[in-house]
Amino acid sequence: MNQLQKNNFTEGKILGPLLRFAAPVLGARILQSLYGAVDLMVVGKYAETADVSAVASGTQIMNTVTGIIMGICMGITVLIGQSIGAGRSSESSRIIAAGIKLFAAFGAVLCAAIVLLRAQICALLHCPPEAFSRSMAYIGICGAGIYFIIFYNVLGSVFRGMGDSKTPLLSVAIACGLNIAGDIVFVRYLGLGASGAALATVMSQGVSVIVCAAIIMKRGLPFEFGRKSFRDTGVLTRNILEIGVPVALQDFVVGLSFLILTSITNNIGLIESAGVGVAEKVCSFVMLVPSAFSQAVTAFVAQNIGAGKRDRASLALRYSISVSLCIGVVISWYSFFRGYELTGIFSSDAAVVAAGWDYLKAYAIDVLLTSFLFCFLGYFNGCGYTRMTMLQGIGSAFLIRVPISYIMSKQIPVSLFRIGLATPCASAAQILICFWYYHRKNKEAKRAGAL
Numbered sequence: 001m002n003q004l005q006k007n008n009f010t011e012g013k014i015l016g017p018l019l020r021f022a023a024p025v026l027g028a029r030i031l032q033s034l035y036g037a038v039d040l041m042v043v044g045k046y047a048e049t050a051d052v053s054a055v056a057s058g059t060q061i062m063n064t065v066t067g068i069i070m071g072i073c074m075g076i077t078v079l080i081g082q083s084i085g086a087g088r089s090s091e092s093s094r095i096i097a098a099g100i101k102l103f104a105a106f107g108a109v110l111c112a113a114i115v116l117l118r119a120q121i122c123a124l125l126h127c128p129p130e131a132f133s134r135s136m137a138y139i140g141i142c143g144a145g146i147y148f149i150i151f152y153n154v155l156g157s158v159f160r161g162m163g164d165s166k167t168p169l170l171s172v173a174i175a176c177g178l179n180i181a182g183d184i185v186f187v188r189y190l191g192l193g194a195s196g197a198a199l200a201t202v203m204s205q206g207v208s209v210i211v212c213a214a215i216i217m218k219r220g221l222p223f224e225f226g227r228k229s230f231r232d233t234g235v236l237t238r239n240i241l242e243i244g245v246p247v248a249l250q251d252f253v254v255g256l257s258f259l260i261l262t263s264i265t266n267n268i269g270l271i272e273s274a275g276v277g278v279a280e281k282v283c284s285f286v287m288l289v290p291s292a293f294s295q296a297v298t299a300f301v302a303q304n305i306g307a308g309k310r311d312r313a314s315l316a317l318r319y320s321i322s323v324s325l326c327i328g329v330v331i332s333w334y335s336f337f338r339g340y341e342l343t344g345i346f347s348s349d350a351a352v353v354a355a356g357w358d359y360l361k362a363y364a365i366d367v368l369l370t371s372f373l374f375c376f377l378g379y380f381n382g383c384g385y386t387r388m389t390m391l392q393g394i395g396s397a398f399l400i401r402v403p404i405s406y407i408m409s410k411q412i413p414v415s416l417f418r419i420g421l422a423t424p425c426a427s428a429a430q431i432l433i434c435f436w437y438y439h440r441k442n443k444e445a446k447r448a449g450a451l
Contacts, residue, residue, distance in 0.1 A: 009163060009300045010085055010307040015319045018300055022320075024165035026292035028156075031169070031176040033284040037346070038176075039197035040281050042183040044347040047193040049274055052347060053131035053266075054194040056277020058138035060262050061121060062149075063284075064255030065110065069150050071248025072106075073099070073157035074381055075240035078302045080161025081382070085306025092161070093225040098233035098240055099154055107150045114143025125259060126266045128273055134194040141195060145202030148209050155212040160299050171211035179204035246386035250393035257397035264409045265359075265419065272416060275355025278346045279420075282356070283363045285342075286335050289327045290370040293320040294378035301382025310445055317379040317438075325371040336364035355416055362420025369427035376434035385441070392433045396426040 009017055039059070043051045076099045083091040114121075118139045127135045142149075156168040179200050186196025258280075265276040297320050301313040335342065343356035380389050404422035411418060 009303045009316075010309055010312070014300075014312060014315050018296060018316055018319055019323070021163065021165050021299065022292050022296035024169040025160070025295050026288060028165070028169040028172050029288045029292050029295075030285070031172045033281075033288060034176050034179070037281050037284065038180050038183050039201060040278065040346050042187045043194060043197050044278070044349075044352075046188045047191075049270060049349060049352070050128070050131040051134055051193040051197075052274045052352070053128055053270060053277060054134035054138050055197055056274060056280065057122070057125050057127050057131070057135045057262060057266070058142065058194065058198070059277070060255075060259055060280065061114075061125070061139055062142045064252060064259060065114065065146070066149055066153070067251030067255045068248045069103075069153050070157075071246075071251040072102075072240065072244035073153045074247045074298065074386070075099075075242070075244030076154065076157040077161040077298060078243050078382060078384060079236070079239055080158065081163075081299050081302025082306035082384075084162065085303035090224070093229040094233055095161075095236050095240070096158055096225065097229040098236040099157070101230065101233060102237050102240060103150050103154055107147045110150075111143060111146045114146060115140055118143065124263070126263045128266060128270050130270060131273075138194040138198045141198035141202060145205065148202060148205040152205055152208045152212065155209065155216070159212075160295065161302070163299060163303070165296070165299075167212065167215055171208045171215070174211055175204040175208040178207055243381075243384055243386050246390035247381060250386075250390040253394045253397050257401045260402050261405050261419070261422070264405055265416065268409070268414055271349075271351045272355055272414075274347065274349070274352045275343075275416065276359050278343050278352060278356035279359040279363070279416075281346055282335070282339070282342045282360055286331050286363060286367050287370055287374075289331070290324045290367070290374035293324045294374035294381075296320065297375055297378030298382040301379050305383050310442075313379065313382065314442070317375055320375040320378070321372055324375060325368070328367050328371040332364045332367045335367065336361050339364065359416035359420045361417050362423060365421075366424040366427050369424055369431060372431050373427050373434065376431070376438065380434070380437070383441070385437075388437055392430050392437075396430045400429055401426040 009021075040052065040055050043055050076095060079095045080092045083095065118136045121139060122132055122135045125135070152171075155171075159165070159167045182200025182203055183197055186192045186200050190196060192199070262273075262276065262280075266273045297316055300316045304310070304313040304316070339357040339360040340353055343360060344353045347353055347356070377389050380386070401422045404425055405419050408415070408418040408422065
């Protein structure tokens, strides 16, 4: 049995293969989140509060940038999955080549922009004066290593499109271990603070790329890939962009809305800034289950849509929501009622821990909603309906999340919990739109099948 047959989602049972695919995705997402989490944890224990604020703000920027990269990479995952499902696996080599050429050019622009504009970025974020120079350093170092972030995500999107979620898990596991070691050396022993955390992150991500490339060279791909694959890739590049850019734009706008939230809380004070940064780190973990199922659904649905099996794609969506929601109930309860234990992992400052828990309570509500929302988005991405996901994401960000957070920030006394409620409000509106669009598309498909 070759690799493509082993990872074929268009035949047989649904729940078992979906869970087996989602589990390594979840493991990889946990380890990816550990990059920033370990940075903040080590900095919180061995550096100053200004360094915590710098890492928190810098991580928000890099998460936004990574979201853009992952969004465009979604085009690679979907196209490879659909080509395999349709029995055109040889086309996958040209899709990969088109992605490499696209991101080689995009990476140069992105690297230059982040490094040259890091001061302006920090100013837009209203980084506290005590943390301004350290935020600049963190963002500049991560920006200089942006190619590592880019090509890790490109390679990961290729493996997921082929139905392989284990290889990305292996590579990021190795890199995560190096990141933890690097944080301890650079921050604890060399006293480099936020800069040391950034150095450890960039170096470990570089290892991720090397590991993935080595695996490909040793194992090979299940289809021919060489110089010929790079010829005449213009149409495929456009196809990648048509699918990926709406996802990237949505992720950018959503990320921008969270940066605005960061700016709002930065204006309140240093404790609030650090508290929100700590809470966001916890949130990156509590949202991992629905996020992992979103990626799993995308790959699963892409293959089945390519094979013309919409019913299997719909069943995968329902299974994903059910499992994600069951786990989400437990995570939500713990985050709301015992969240201080989670925020306390990342800071030894009691005021920062309390502020972070207050903000985290709002996300405890949102984790229930994202069990529906993220799975729906994964389904729509797998179908190629990425313009819809873009429009609803942008609308909810600037019509709901930002206005509510701003209004709540002006209420006296200031409550980070009330500010954070903007996020579940936005998610609730998005879910209603997703239900409507899902039923609309199903009716269209049934009418088309009856003709």
